[in-house]
Amino acid sequence: MSRLELSVLGSLRIQYDGHPVKIERRHALGLFVYLAVTGIPHARDTLAALFWPEDDEAHARTALRRMLNSVNKSIPHVVSANRETIGLRRDGNSALWLDVDEFHNLLEIQRKHRHPEAEVCGDCLKSLTEAVGLYRGDFLSGFTLRDASGFDDWQLFQAETLRRELIGALERLARGHSDRHEFEPAIGYARRWLALDPLDESAHFHLMSLYAWAGQRQAALRQYAECVRLLERELDVPPQPATMQLFKAIKENKLTALRTPIYSPSWLGTEKPAGSLANVLRATGTTQIVIPTPQSFTLLDRIVRGQLVGREREAAEINTLWGRAVSGVGQVLLISGEAGIGKTRLVREIITLAEVAHNHVLIGRCDPEGNAPYAPIAQVIRTAFEQGFNNEQIIPNYVLADLITFAPLLRQLFLQIAPNPPLDPHVERERMFDNFVSWCELVAGNTPLLVVIEDLHWADGSTLSLLRYLARHMQNVKLLLIITYRDTEIELAEAHQLKDTLLNLNRERLATFMKLTRLSREQTHGLLATLLETDVGITAEFLDSIYRETEGNPFFTEEVCKALIEEGKLYYAGGYWRRSDIESIVIPQSVRAAILSRVEKLPAAVQDMLRMAAVLGREFDFLTLQAMGDWGEEVLVAELEHAKRVQLLTEVEQAGHIRFAFVHALIPFTLRESLSGLRRQRLHRRAAIVIECQRPDDLEVLAYHFLAAGGRDKALEYSYRAARRAEAVYAYQEALYHLQNALRLLEDGEPAEIRREILERLGDVYALMGERVHAIPIYQRSLEEWGHWDKADSMQFVRLHRKIIQTFAGLKDYADVQHFSAARQSSIDAGLQLIQNTTHPEAALLLTALAREGRFAESTPNWQAIEHYAQTAINMAEKLDSPTILASALGALMDIYRERGLWRERVTVAHRRLSLVDDPRFDNLRERANILNETGEALLRVGEAAQALPFLLEAEKIGEQIRSIHPQFYALQLQGECFFELDRWDEMLQIEAKWQALQQRYSHQQVGRICFYCGVSSSVHSLRGEVEEAKVKRDEAVTMMTQMSGKPVDDWTAAPYYY
């Protein structure tokens, strides 16, 4: 017998013996479906009127005949027609299978069960699951007969009826699974239910409950927020009191694990409560929600985790700070405490509140293993883009360009965004930081922003610098920046940068500090009572034995409880937690012992998997772990699920991918420590090999694993590459770290060239960091390496000598100057010797350096020699036809003329230098702005203020264009001076608005120039007789000057601002 299958739940599908059937005409198709779904014959007149309502009877009947032919042509013998009626054959050679019939049959099966309709048994679940599986979409999705309004109405009615039936089925499935504590499928069905009817408040209610029971408190609260939003937007009504109370219960952590089955026969019809949710439901008269029966979940699921105990004061303080941030006063909060003290838990509280109120929340975490520069910042930026917090339309391209530098993965989203123009390293870094602040301002513009950076003790130096910058510049941003760190780690040498950052934040009063201490004995009692949902059995003796070992560390306490549960020393019976005799209970003596005792009870395969995962870090992805252990997919999934069940691992979603994470950083640390050195090394090697294949650009992680694996060559390669990358994004501490690692890996026998290169790079990084006393000896070592290499080009030596001379010029401390003066002199002598009779860019640069720096070195500079260096450099640069080197040499000559008071000569040189910026090879905008400013300044000094102004205006414009603050400040200062000299007081005062806008953001760096501005502004007000305004400005200037110089007014030697 042939089989004809008709699927109408979703898009229309017809199959005849497994082959698709096509009916050409849409009316014929509609007719066929109508006959199949109704299942009965219909009068021809009725069908004609249904499908062709606009036609007269004769035409309609003709059309009907044509449609019948069309159906018969596609599916022979399926139509049964006579002069009066038309139907489908249900017997004969073709068996018609219709998905709607099957859907109804499956729903009917569970209705025939003997149990109450509200109950969902195992068979019910099976048939319901099959039924909803048939429902691919709405009835005849995508099919319409617009000119057949009768058919259209019928289709709509069918669709709505079936949809209601589906909702009923989904609701029962959600309930059935939640009864069994199978929360994941329950949540899936509830979500589908809600998707069908987003305004169904009971669906929201149910989903909130399921999330809460599944331990996804934040998701539960978010669901409530979504419910409120939808009801308000679509219906303009608030949620029902029951929903609000459920929200309150979840928010206040009063929704506890459920322990009484609502549908057990003994319970039916009684008033017996079913956990706190049941109380809520009963109190609000909401009884239709089923409370699940705890049958199939583990004992560990019974303990109530993640509740905030003993931190009420701190939570209130955070709320206050959040309130301030929301009102537009940016706040920084630093939460410290030992591992396991509950920092993350406390922060989660404010995260939840922020999310429920539809505020933006961004979280970044620092890890101990192979952090890329700005790793937590990159995480924050990526999350914002993934979650759509950014309106890309309003983020300027120059901001996006720097965001891409922080988070290179964004590049794929913004292929068209060009990098920002290059600047001097320090200035460029400041611009990057400024653009990050601008981005935070944009994200927090309309919606307050909560940024959480966790585990700052593992942060890289670049992240610390950026956070410090942000803290200084977020006073008017609706932003609460919360930073957590272990104060127990900051005494370690590696954490000195963090220590400096904390001291600075404290000194500048930029942050609120909060230290979490251990719980008291009473608070530990409270924690145990919360975990176990009862204080029955928590005797003083039991409490003391736990408190003695854990000393009030919440994570340790929780781990001890879990260990005791897994050992069977704590067990659940008769509705309560009970424990064995106290004598038989051995409390682990450290948190690590507690963790290990738990891990060691797991099957060996799971333990192996966890140790391997621990080598990958706190967070890892499935594919890496799978490749590393060569596991089959199903096996690994099962093992990961096992580890999840015992609450050692959790799932985290990142960029739409599921990753796994240890629930606490102490767990992977403990597991790694438990490995023998050799085994750990081998695992790192496996990790490195896998990651090298999967993510070859993960340089920092690869350097970390190859180093730990003892893979010298690869470790060297990746350390060096990681250092270069760090340097490129001004993460100097990280560059230093990687270069030092690379250097350590090099042995004496290595080719000197490699060591020389690494040493020079190391010296450069030290110099960029301002650590000149470290840079000079490193350059000297690099010179020595060159000495060992017979292929050395003499210009390489010249370059290193120049760097020594330039670095020396930046030394501030007299003792350092004394210490390195011999090195400097030696470099001058050697450098000059090497460039004799040579025309080379390096030679010109060396001469320029000598011209620039020579005047600082001597108490009575030899001007003749210094000017000679400059002139020789100029001549050489001209021969080399290098506009950039020539501009630099001319700049050195300008400095010399200024020192010598040759102001007019200086103007001549300035004009010559200015002519170079029009050369197409001169593409450094920052330098162009500098040259314009310095030309303007040279003119101003000889009283040519009117001629200076156009140059200064252009410099200001370029500064704005390249987002570099220094040229803007300098240009404005000089413009102010020009206007003042020209007695153009109104214009002088008009600069104030621009200046103040810059001052607001950069007050710390530019205090001198702001001070100057206030002085000039005060003068203008005085000359106008505006005494009060003049006094205000003068006081500002004096205060800043005093702060800057650290001396009272009378001690100012030069008094340059008393103009």
Add this chain to the structure above:
Amino acid sequence: MLQAEGEFALVTQYMERALQSPLWFWGKFNLYALLIDTAAQQRDLEALRQYIVPAEESALQNDHRLYLGVAYRSKGIMYRLMSDYQDAELWLTKALEIFEKLETRWQIGRTFYELGELARLQDNTTAAYSYYSKALANFEALGAAPDANRTRTALDRLNITPQ
């Protein structure tokens, strides 16, 4: 700032200290200009005699027109204080020429005022009236209220009814 506030003694004190400092960056002609201008405003003949030559020389050396104008005006005031009215007028007029070329209104106003003072001392009230009036126009245009008031007082003292 102090000069604008009329704290001339302090200005002199600071500038003289700066003159001795090797740290002073921007050239001594800057300091000399300020010193002689302050001395002129204080009518301090001794200070003017002390600083006028280096001020004029350094301004000339660098062709700094503004400071040269300041030096010439100060020189004019110096001669006036020495009762050499002819030279006084000569240097004040030279200063005025420079300031008019530079279009620096406050300096122009101040020079007209000094020319007015000179004319008044010579009992040429008509010329004094004319100079004061021109000074006042410049001060008023700039909103330099204290200078404008001072000039109005000087005009009142002439006791001339405007035509």
